[in-house]
Amino acid sequence: MAEDEGFRGPQVCKIVGITYRQLDYWARTDLIRPSIADAKGSGTQRRYSYRDLVELKVIKGLLDAGVALQSARKAVEYLRTTLGDDIASATLVTDGNGAVLVRTDGELVDLVRRGQGVLSIVALGGVKQALDAAITDLPVTVPKASHPAHPATSANAGGGGG
Numbered sequence: 001m002a003e004d005e006g007f008r009g010p011q012v013c014k015i016v017g018i019t020y021r022q023l024d025y026w027a028r029t030d031l032i033r034p035s036i037a038d039a040k041g042s043g044t045q046r047r048y049s050y051r052d053l054v055e056l057k058v059i060k061g062l063l064d065a066g067v068a069l070q071s072a073r074k075a076v077e078y079l080r081t082t083l084g085d086d087i088a089s090a091t092l093v094t095d096g097n098g099a100v101l102v103r104t105d106g107e108l109v110d111l112v113r114r115g116q117g118v119l120s121i122v123a124l125g126g127v128k129q130a131l132d133a134a135i136t137d138l139p140v141t142v143p144k145a146s147h148p149a150h151p152a153t154s155a156n157a158g159g160g161g162g
Contacts, residue, residue: 006047
């Protein structure tokens with residue numbers, strides 16, 4: 001079958017890894033409608049586009065990660081309006097309760113809250129190197145003999161021990 005004819009329900013289920021019951025429910029509840037041809041009564045079949053398959057795979061991935069269907073619904077709606085056709089290029093992070101979109105500029109967007117919870121990524125890769133460089137740049141100081149560097153040194157300096 002040519003891709004422009006779309007993919008039928010059983011094909012979609014096999015490709016995406018979902019049941020026909022799931023696909024039917026998601027279509028009836030408008031989570032995702034087939035963009036090529038919707039069912040128009042008995043005997044007609046839904047036809048899904050490649051982009052529909054991408055969205056279905058995103059939904060399945062969210063559900064597999066433990067995200068609730070209602071949260072996955074909100075996440076996909078946000079991705080559709082924000083990314084449009086570029087939905088497959090997104091990177092999502094989830095803790096099972098929700099999903100966060102990782103943007104290329106280092107911004108994290110809470111998809112369940114429809115972008116209201118925006119966080120920034122703090123890169124930790126260079127922290128150790130920056131810290132080592134700052135320590136190396138410190139001027140060398142020699143401690144004075146009358147002021148021990150550590151309190152335990154002064155206890156032992158008295159010559160007494162246990």
